[in-house]
Amino acid sequence: MSEQSAMASDMASPRRQSGSLKAYFGTAGNSAVTLICLAVFALAAKAAISWLLVNAVFTGTPEDCKVASGACWPYLADKLRYMLFGIYPFDEQWRPLTATLLFIAAMAVSGIPRLWGRALIAGWIVLLPLLFVLMAGGVFGLTSVPTSQWGGLPLSFMLTFVGLVLALPLGILLALARLSNLPAIRILAITFIELVRGVPLISILFMASVMLPLFMPEGVTIDKLLRAQVAIILFAAAYIAEIVRAGLQALPRGQTEAAQALGLHYWQYTFLVIIPQALKTVIPPLVSLFIGFFQDTTLVTIVGLLDFLNTVRTALRDPNWQGIAVLEGYLFAAVVYFVFSALMGAYSRFLEKRFRVGHD
Amino acid sequence: MSPIVLLRNRRVRELAYQVICVAAVVAVGWYLLSNALANLAKQDIATGFGYLGREAGFVISETPIAYEPSDSYARALLVGLLNTIKVALLAIVFSTVIGTLVGIARLSSNPLLSRLMLFYVEALRNVPLLLYLFLWYSVIIFTLPPVRQAITLLPGVYVSNSGLVVPAIIWNSGFWVAVAAVAIGIAAAVIWFKVVRHRRITTGKALPGWPVALALLVLPVVVAALLFDISGEVDWPILGKFRLTGGAHLKPEFVALLVGLTLSASASVAEIVRSGILAIRKGQREAAKSLGLSDGQAMRLVILPQALRVIVPPLTNVYVTTFKNSSLAIAIGYPDLVMVSNTIMNQTGQAIEPIALFMLTYLILSLATSALMNWYNGHVALRERQP
Numbered sequence: 001m002s003e004q005s006a007m008a009s010d011m012a013s014p015r016r017q018s019g020s021l022k023a024y025f026g027t028a029g030n031s032a033v034t035l036i037c038l039a040v041f042a043l044a045a046k047a048a049i050s051w052l053l054v055n056a057v058f059t060g061t062p063e064d065c066k067v068a069s070g071a072c073w074p075y076l077a078d079k080l081r082y083m084l085f086g087i088y089p090f091d092e093q094w095r096p097l098t099a100t101l102l103f104i105a106a107m108a109v110s111g112i113p114r115l116w117g118r119a120l121i122a123g124w125i126v127l128l129p130l131l132f133v134l135m136a137g138g139v140f141g142l143t144s145v146p147t148s149q150w151g152g153l154p155l156s157f158m159l160t161f162v163g164l165v166l167a168l169p170l171g172i173l174l175a176l177a178r179l180s181n182l183p184a185i186r187i188l189a190i191t192f193i194e195l196v197r198g199v200p201l202i203s204i205l206f207m208a209s210v211m212l213p214l215f216m217p218e219g220v221t222i223d224k225l226l227r228a229q230v231a232i233i234l235f236a237a238a239y240i241a242e243i244v245r246a247g248l249q250a251l252p253r254g255q256t257e258a259a260q261a262l263g264l265h266y267w268q269y270t271f272l273v274i275i276p277q278a279l280k281t282v283i284p285p286l287v288s289l290f291i292g293f294f295q296d297t298t299l300v301t302i303v304g305l306l307d308f309l310n311t312v313r314t315a316l317r318d319p320n321w322q323g324i325a326v327l328e329g330y331l332f333a334a335v336v337y338f339v340f341s342a343l344m345g346a347y348s349r350f351l352e353k354r355f356r357v358g359h360d
Numbered sequence: 361m362s363p364i365v366l367l368r369n370r371r372v373r374e375l376a377y378q379v380i381c382v383a384a385v386v387a388v389g390w391y392l393l394s395n396a397l398a399n400l401a402k403q404d405i406a407t408g409f410g411y412l413g414r415e416a417g418f419v420i421s422e423t424p425i426a427y428e429p430s431d432s433y434a435r436a437l438l439v440g441l442l443n444t445i446k447v448a449l450l451a452i453v454f455s456t457v458i459g460t461l462v463g464i465a466r467l468s469s470n471p472l473l474s475r476l477m478l479f480y481v482e483a484l485r486n487v488p489l490l491l492y493l494f495l496w497y498s499v500i501i502f503t504l505p506p507v508r509q510a511i512t513l514l515p516g517v518y519v520s521n522s523g524l525v526v527p528a529i530i531w532n533s534g535f536w537v538a539v540a541a542v543a544i545g546i547a548a549a550v551i552w553f554k555v556v557r558h559r560r561i562t563t564g565k566a567l568p569g570w571p572v573a574l575a576l577l578v579l580p581v582v583v584a585a586l587l588f589d590i591s592g593e594v595d596w597p598i599l600g601k602f603r604l605t606g607g608a609h610l611k612p613e614f615v616a617l618l619v620g621l622t623l624s625a626s627a628s629v630a631e632i633v634r635s636g637i638l639a640i641r642k643g644q645r646e647a648a649k650s651l652g653l654s655d656g657q658a659m660r661l662v663i664l665p666q667a668l669r670v671i672v673p674p675l676t677n678v679y680v681t682t683f684k685n686s687s688l689a690i691a692i693g694y695p696d697l698v699m700v701s702n703t704i705m706n707q708t709g710q711a712i713e714p715i716a717l718f719m720l721t722y723l724i725l726s727l728a729t730s731a732l733m734n735w736y737n738g739h740v741a742l743r744e745r746q747p
Contacts, residue, residue, distance in 0.1 A: 022470055024472065033472070034472055185378055185381050197726065198723040199726070201724045203719045210705065309491055323502070326503070338483070
C-alpha cells in the first residue's frame with residue numbers, strides 16, 4: 001500500500017523515479033529502520049485485529065463479554081444513544097440528532113471559501129435560533145427540554161461553536177485595545193489577556209461554577225451550562241486576541257498611513273481596511289484554535305457537565321456493564337474526536353495553502 | 361470653551377475614552393465585589409486567609425515531603441504544589457527527549473518511518489488530553505494484572521494494576537554535596553564555552569571545547585567524592601509472593617498523568633522541532649560548507665542558531681502548557697495543587713481564596729515565562745520603521 005503511494009509521489013519528482021525501493025532499503029541503516037517499522041506495523045495490526053474482530057463479542061449479553069478477551073461490541077450498541085445524547089429524553093433524541101446533522105452540514109458548507117459573504121452570515125443567523133428551538137423545544141408542539149438535560153456530542157459542539165463565535169468579536173476588540181495608543185485601555189487589555197492566558201482553563205471553569213454564583217446579586221441564579229459557556233467565551237477571547245494581534249502586527253504600517261491619508265478616522269480605517277486584511281491572514285491559526293477548543297471543552301467534565309466525554313465516562317457506570325467494557329467507550333470517543341479534529345486539521349492546511357502569499 | 365469644542369480636541373477625546381473604560385471596569389468590579397461580600401456574610405462563610413494555619417485533617421495519597429493530616433492547610437497546599445512541579449518537570453524532560461527524536465524521525469527519508477511518526481503525532485494531537493488520561497488510567501487499573509503477577513518491564517521495573525515500581529537510590533550521606541559538585545561542574549563548563557567563543561571571535565583561534573568541558577564536569581564530582589563521605593545504595597524492588605517490597609512505588613494516578621502529559625507534549629515538541637529544521641533553507645548549509653566549515657561546525661554555528669530562533673519561543677509555550685495541563689490531575693485523582701485546593705474548598709466552604717491562590721501560582725509561573733519570551737522575541741523579531 002505504501003509502495004503504491006510512494007510511486008505516486010515519485011511521479012512528481014522525476015529524479016527519484018529510479019527504483020522506489022531505494023527509499024526503503026537504500027543503506028543498511030535504512031533497511032533496519034524499514035524492518036523495525038514493518039515489525040511495529042505487523043504487531044499493531046495483529047493486536048488490533050485480534051481485539052477488534054477475532055476475540056471480540058458481536059452479539060450477546062454482558063456475561064459473554066466478561067469471558068471474552070476482545071472488544072465488546074454489544075456494549076457500544078447498547079450505550080451508543082446515551083453516549084451521543086446523554087440524558088436528553090429518549091423519545092425526543094431525534095431532535096439533537098437533527099440539530100447535530102444540520103450543524104455539521106452548515107459547517108461543511110461554510111468551509112467553502114467561494115461562498116463566504118453576507119448570505120452565509122445571514123444563513124447562520126437564521127439557523128442558530130432554529131437549532132436552539134429544536135433543542136430546547138417549548139414551541140411548535142415540541143416538548144420543552146431544559147438545558148440541564150442537554151448532553152453528549154451536541155453539547156460539545158455547542159460549547160465549542162457558540163464559545164468561539166461569541167469570543168471572536170471580543171477577541172478582536174481586545175487585540176485592538178492591546179495595540180491602542182491609549183495607555184489605560186492598553187493596560188486593561190494586557191491585564192485581561194495575560195491573566196486569562198496565564199491560568200489553566202480548569203481554574204476559569206472552577207471560578208465560573210463555584211465563584212460566579214457568589215458574585216451575583218441575591219436571587220439571581222445562572223444556569224450551569226451558561227456559566228461554563230461564559231467561562232469558555234472569556235478564555236477563548238484571550239487566545240483569539242493574541243492570534244488577531246499577530247495578524248494586525250503582520251500588516252505593513254503603510255496600510256494604516258494610507259488610510260489615514262485618505263481622511264478615514266480610527267473606527268473607519270480599522271474596520272474597513274485593517275481588520276479585513278488582518279483576519280484573512282489569521283484564518284488558518286483560528287481554525288487550529290477551533291480544533292484545540294473542541295478538545296478543551298472536554299474539561300467541563302470536571303465541573304460536572306454532561307459533555308460527550310462525560311457521557312462516555314458515566315456510561316461505564318451502568319450497573320449492567322460495570323467493570324466489563326472498560327476501554328471500548330473511551331476508544332470510541334477517541335475515534336470520534338480524532339475524525340472531527342483531523343478533518344478540521346486537513347481543512348486548516350487547505351486554507352493555509354490557499355492563503356499563502358508571496359514566495360516560499 | 362463649550363463641551364463640543366473640547367470634544368474636537370483629540371487629546372481630550374482620548375482622555376475621555378480612557379476614563380470611561382476604567383470607570384466601567386471599576387464599577388463592574390465594585391458591583392461584583394459588594395455582591396460577593398453580601399452573599400458571604402449572609403451564608404456565614406469566613407473570608408481571608410486565616411484557614412491556612414488551621415489543621416488540614418485530610419490524607420494526601422502522595423507526599424514528596426513529610427505530611428500528616430494534623431499539619432496545616434498551608435502545608436497541604438505546599439505538598440500539592442510540589443506534586444504539580446514533580447509531574448510537570450518530569451513530563452517536560454521526557455517529552456523534550458521523545459519529541460526531538462520524533463521530530464527528526466518525521467523528516468526521515470524513509471517513508472515508512474516518517475509516516476509512522478506522522479501517525480504518532482496526529483493520534484496525540486487530535487484526541488483530547490483528558491480522554492487520554494481517563495484511558496491510560498483505565499488501562500492501568502483494569503487491564504494490568506494484580507501485584508502478585510506484576511509484569512517485569514525491565515530488570516527491577518515492575519508494572520501492575522497498582523502502578524509502577526522502580527529501583528530507588530537511597531542516599532546515606534552527602535546528597536547535597538553531590539548536588540553542589542554537579543552544579544559547580546556545569547557552571548564551570550558553561551564558563552569554559554564562553555571563553556572558547558570569546559577567544560574564537562577575538563583571535564580566530566579554536567580552543568578545545570568538549571574535552572576540557574567534560575573534564576570540568578567530572579572534576580568537582582571526583583574531588584567531592586574524595587573529600588566528603590558520599591554514599592548511597594540502590595534499593596531494588598523484590599517480587600514476593602503477595603506484594604512487591606523495596607524500590608520506589610509510583611501510583612497509577614501519577615503514572616497515568618505522567619504518561620498522558622509526556623505523550624501530549626512530545627507531539628507538540630516534535631512538530632516544533634520539525635518546523636524549526638525545515639525553516640532553515642538548504643542554501644544556508646551549502647553556504648556554510650563552501651566557507652570550509654565541516655558538517656558538525658555548519659550544524660552548530662549556522663543551522664542550529666537559526667533553527668533555535670524558530671524552536672525556542674514555541675517550546676517555552678509547550679512547557680508552560682504542560683504545567684497548566686497538569687491541573688487535569690484532579691480528573692483522575694492525583695493530588696496536585698488544584699486537587700488539594702478543591703479539597704480545601706469543600707472542607708472550609710471558602711471558594712474565593714483557594715481558587716485565587718492557585719490561580720496566582722499558575723500566573724506567576726506563566727508570567728515569568730511570558731516575560732522571558734517577550735524579551736527574547738524582541739531580540740529575534742524583525743524590526744519595522746517606527747511611526
